[in-house]
């Protein structure tokens with residue numbers, strides 16, 4: 001592997017008086033004193049200059065079925081090289097990946113953008129997914145790797161909390177092919193108290209992904225007693241439906257983790273969410289649960305199975321031009 005240049009300059013920051021620096025990457029808008037690290041654990045003030053701490057540092061890597069991201073309408077059945085750095089700008093009490101997202105000192109290995117592109121090509125991966133922790137605060141490395149990956153004919157995927165300022169997101173979006181954005185609730189109080197963040201920038205980012213023509217899917221982790229009432233779920237479904245009822249929405253079961261000890265999501269709650277969402281959305285899926293619905297993709301016209309996900313990996317039955325094999329209705333899948 002090539003030795004990555006880990007001394008890359010940070011983007012989206014400004015020097016201030018007295019050796020402080022301002023970060024313009026995410027809506028938290030940190031002002032960091034000399035030696036101070038941001039709460040995302042990815043950026044620090046070193047001698048009056050913002051330093052991206054994890055450029056070329058990989059905390060987790062694997063080749064996953066693309067369905068695991070989850071992306072159900074983007075190259076079904078293909079594998080994707082999936083990578084992460086430590087850190088996140090949210091601090092959700094229920095974080096399911098807290099051992100890497102909330103631990104800036106997690107052990108890493110080094111890799112350059114060239115290394116990742118070569119590995120993705122060697123693995124016959126459809127592209128590179130920046131996932132597991134929060135890729136948007138790994139900004140510089142994601143941008144540089146995604147550019148190279150695009151030149152090599154690979155696809156770039158973000159699995160993200162969507163909590164970034166619009167200007168840096170606009171810089172990144174031309175290199176991004178698909179995204180799954182985690183919409184945690186439609187409740188500003190939930191975002192403030194449970195995630196230490198704000199809801200409006202996330203909604204704005206979802207619209208920005210959509211308007212830029214990025215393939216978009218949305219995930220909602222349902223936590224009993226926190227975001228699981230019919231009213232809360234309906235508000236979230238309405239937001240997605242108003243944007244585009246063809247956007248796939250994934251409801252996922254929560255399990256107690258990190259600082260949250262609410263009980264695991266009952267299967268009945270996911271089925272209730274599914275029933276409610278399918279009244280307004282064309283594509284609704286259930287994750288982390290065994291259920292008869294919400295797994296395979298079924299043609300709305302004739303009921304034929306389009307993508308079978310009996311196991312983790314999808315098996316596409318779409319025609320070569322993306323139509324239902326039975327009734328020939330054109331389907332909104334990228335492949």
Ligand code: SF4
Pocket residue numbers: 023024025026027028029030037038039040041042043089137
């Ligand atoms: S990216 Fe990190 S350092 Fe920058 S504003 Fe957000 S939390 Fe602060």
